[in-house]
Amino acid sequence: MPSKSPKPTSRAAALPHDWAATPLTVVMPTYNEAGNLPGMAEALMALDLPGLRLLVVDDSSPDGTGDIAEEYVRRFGPERISVLHRAGKEGLGRAYAAGMSRAVADGARYVLQMDADGSHPVSKVAEMLGVALSTGAGVTIGSRYVQGGTLSDAWGAHRRLLSRWANAYAGTILGTRVRDITGGFNLWREDALRAIDLGSVDSAGYSFQVEMKYRALRRGYGIVEVPIHFEDRTIGESKMSLMVQLESVAMPWKLRARAR
Known part of the structure; x- marks a missing residue:
């Protein structure tokens, strides 16, 4: 099923109150993001989305x-921010699966994956929710x-080329x-995550993104793409290891073979 793209907008979306109050949990995995998390938490809490909660998944x-995240729980209250502390670093995919499962169990109607490094624009969250609600897209x-x-x-030419090639x-x-x-x-719409069965997702690293979208398509869920500006992180380092890259190369073939 092809994905669709709505017309781009030049300003932040303002949603009707009922839509803005939709239970939405932002799942944000963290590992050594002490310099980035405060700004992201502040920006998300400032959005005119009373139904939004932030779940930090710290490895x-x-x-x-993790301690900084707990400070924000005390500041904004556990009904707005919570923290899932994990024993150690097990990969981005594992962290997302744990956080998304918790969000669904806690009653989220929509779950948003978002990096802590500032690369994903907070200003687009309301627009993405509005597009999801108006189109009925699963993703x-x-x-x-x-x-x-x-x-x-x-982003230099090599990094741009590598990203395009990976897609x-x-x-x-x-x-x-x-x-x-x-x-x-x-x-993600909550029922799409339940249909995918997060506990059965194989990917530990960045290939989680590919596996999840492919599973959604295989189960008949529609995908809509909203244009964003992707910013480079300014604090900290990328977590992309060689093993993660190798998993990303192999995973599409595994998914294709499994589908057959």
């Missing part, structure tokens, strides 16, 4: 990110590669028309 960050992607989507100027590689092998199948800024 025992040595820099004290709404904050997309770098539909019309209107842009990348940070800090084309996975999309071609799996036979999808999703333009940003590797992207990590994704809004």
Whole structure:
């Protein structure tokens, strides 16, 4: 099933009150994001979305990110921010699966994947929720590669080419028309997550993004892509290891073979 892209907008969306009050949980995995988490938490809490909650999934960050998250729980209250502390670093995919499962169990109607490093624009959260509610899409992607989507100027030619190639590689092998199948800024409808069965997802690293979208398509859920500007992180380092890259190369073939 091809994905669709709504017309880009130049300003932050303002939602009707009933839509803005939709139970929405932002799941944000963290590992050594002490320099980034405060700004992200402040920005999310400032949105005119009374139904929004932030769930920080911290993998025992040595820099004290988990303690900082708990400070924000005390500041805004557990009904707005909560923390899932995990014993250690097990990979981005495992952290997302744990957090998304918790969010669904706690009553979220929509669950948003969002990085803590500032690369995903907080200003697009309301628009993505509005698109999800108006179209009925099972997945709404904050997309770098539909019309209107842009990348940070800090990205060099090699990184841009590698990202484009990764999307084309996975999309071609799996036979999808999703333009940003590797992207990590994704809004999920609760029933789509239940249908996917998060506990059975194999990916530990970044290939989680590909596996999840492919599973959604296989189960008949529609995907809509909303253009975003993807910013480069300014604090900290990327968590992309060699093992994670190898998993990302192999996973599309595993998914294709399993589907057959």
